[in-house]
Amino acid sequence: KNEVEQSPQNLTAQEGEFITINCSYSVGISALHWLQQHPGGGIVSLFMLSSGKKKHGRLIATINIQEKHSSLHITASHPRDSAVYICAPSSVGNTGNQFYFGTGTSLTVIP
Amino acid sequence: EAQVTQNPRYLITVTGKKLTVTCSQNMNHEYMSWYRQDPGLGLRQIYYSMNVEVTDKGDVPEGYKVSRKEKRNFPLILESPSPNQTSLYFCASSLYGRFPDTQYFGPGTRLTVL
Numbered sequence: 771k772n773e774v775e776q777s778p779q780n781l782t783a784q785e786g787e788f789i790t791i792n793c794s795y796s797v798g799i800s801a802l803h804w805l806q807q808h809p810g811g812g813i814v815s816l817f818m819l820s821s822g823k824k825k826h827g828r829l830i831a832t833i834n835i836q837e838k839h840s841s842l843h844i845t846a847s848h849p850r851d852s853a854v855y856i857c858a859p860s861s862v863g864n865t866g867n868q869f870y871f872g873t874g875t876s877l878t879v880i881p
Numbered sequence: 882e883a884q885v886t887q888n889p890r891y892l893i894t895v896t897g898k899k900l901t902v903t904c905s906q907n908m909n910h911e912y913m914s915w916y917r918q919d920p921g922l923g924l925r926q927i928y929y930s931m932n933v934e935v936t937d938k939g940d941v942p943e944g945y946k947v948s949r950k951e952k953r954n955f956p957l958i959l960e961s962p963s964p965n966q967t968s969l970y971f972c973a974s975s976l977y978g979r980f981p982d983t984q985y986f987g988p989g990t991r992l993t994v995l
Contacts, residue, residue, distance in 0.1 A: 801981030813971060813986040820981060856924065866931045866978035867912060873923040 773797050776857050776872035783879050789844040791875045793857030800867075802840050804831050805856040807874065813856075816842075847879045883908045885987035887972050893993045894962055902957045902990050904972030910985075912978030913955040914939070915947065917968040918989075924971070930955055931978040962994040 774795045783789055793802070804817045817824050817831040819840075824831050828847075833840040844851055857872040885906045894900055906913065914929035916939075926939030930949040944966055946958040955974075959966060970990045975982040 803984070805986075811969065811989045811991075813973075813989075815983045815985070818981060818983050858924075860981060862979055862981060866929065866937070867975070867982065869914075869924075869926060869984075871924040873921060 773870045774857055774859060774872040776855075776875050778875060779873070780876045781878070783847050783877070785848060785879055785881050787847050787879075789847050789851075789877065789879075791842045791855050791857075791877070793840045793842070793859075793872055795838050795840075795857070795859045795870065797859060797870055798861055799835075799838075799859040800862045801860050802833055803858040803860060803869075804840075804842050805858055807854040807856060809853070816855075844877075847877075849879045849881050852878050883985070885972055885974055885985050887970075887987040887990050889990060890988060891991050893995065895995050896963055897961050900959050900962060900992075902959075902970060902972075902992070904955045904957065904987060905953050906955075906974040906985070907953065908974065908976070908985065909952065910974035910976050911952070912976070912982070913949065913972065913974045914984070915945070915955070915957050916971045916973065917941065917966075918971065919968050927957070927970075929978070962992075964994050966992065967994050968992060 801820045807813045828845045830843040854874040856874045860869045888903045915927040916924045928947040930936045972987040973984040975984045
């Protein structure tokens with residue numbers, strides 16, 4: 771079973787384009803994280819959100835708890851945005867934080 | 882510099898030869914976790930720890946052991962590695978385990994078991 775679905779799986783864009791990556795999940799969550807994994811393999815956390823919208827520079831993340839859906843937007847995309855973006859909902863239970871992970875969206879931005 | 886470190890970064894070994902991958906964080910985080918990443922499967926949680934001497938199984942714990950004797954360290958032990966444990970492994974930590982919190986990831990350890 772797939773508790774987290776991301777789309778698209780692969781995305782190629784021209785520099786400057788507006789990009790949207792979608793994430794749907796089936797589990798009840800406390801928060802949702804967006805992660806970025808660069809070609810070298812390292813993973814960094816971009817956002818943690820539990821409602822509404824957050825913005826960091828050219829990146830915007832939104833979440834709709836009722837619809838169990840989140841989106842990551844990149845405005846004015848740049849080749850350095852090329853990476854894999856991973857959606858990771860989490861829930862906090864008696865045994866602590868449980869993370870679920872999508873399989874990622876591979877983004878390539880062409881100059 | 883605040884960071885999560887893992888060693889070794891790359892390891893090639895043979896079936897059955899015990900190995901340990903170390904993980905250390907210098908941020909006084911309570912929560913630490915191990916994940917493996919495989920093509921098409923994404924990240925999967927192996928074990929996690931809420932605090933010293935408190936560990937619990939994740940989704941794929943078979944074939945792995947962990948210990949948390951000190952807050953900063955969370956080693957992953959493969960007593961008898963097998964080829965299906967060939968993977969990219971990440972250690973991560975966060976300040977809290979019982980509240981939604983940002984995770985900080987180590988650089989990854991690429992393990993090949995022949």
